[in-house]
Amino acid sequence: MARILIVEDEPDMRELMARKLESVGHEVTATRSGSEGLAALRSTRPELVLLDVQLPDTSGLTFCATVRADAELRDTLIVMISASAGQEEVDAGLAAGADDYVTKPFAPSKLIQRVEALLSPER
Template sequence: MLGAPVASILIVEDEPDMRELMARKLRDAGHTITTTRTGAEGLAFLRAERPDLVLLDVKLPDTSGLSVCETVRDDADIRDTLVVMVSASAGQEEVDAGLAAGADDYVTKPFAPSNLVRRIAALLSTDR
């Protein structure tokens, strides 16, 4: 994507194929990618490395992505991190819960990888 901002992105996703698909497409778009499997690993990385954006699965093996998002928003050191929730739950109630937890965007699975890349580029381009 010509002119799109390049960012450091953390992917917190326990499903290996989904994690790899997102990582590959975002690396192809020029981003630096780190992946973790659990909410605890994701929070530890967020606090240590402060990536620009986190793609956060709603259902993780150790906790809910909603809980992780709320923790991010409550932590003064990382609260400005862009958070994109990713979930197979596409109902309006689930989307509303993700946004209420503090997510900047909510992407439902399955998704077109090119759309994910575009949505992230749009978020990164927004003057926050």
């Protein structure tokens, strides 16, 4: 399966996503801040990042823009995750370079489906 990085400051959400992704065979690294997430991204080179929009040390939008500006990281798939479901927020996430945008709360099975669709070779 795939290497996935979770960048999420809320412990329960981070653990839920990690458990669900691991249960379907993914290798998961979980971090709780943008700085930890960028360091892990550079060291583990995951295929996909699940990125909270509101982090304690940066915004998910800034994190995403940083990744997209880096020639070595820019092809990493990014799924932004946020409690903000307004169209403006979704548009801002996609404009920053996110490949998908998922709003909280979400059914874990739906998140898995979205991740699998992005990782699909047919994509």
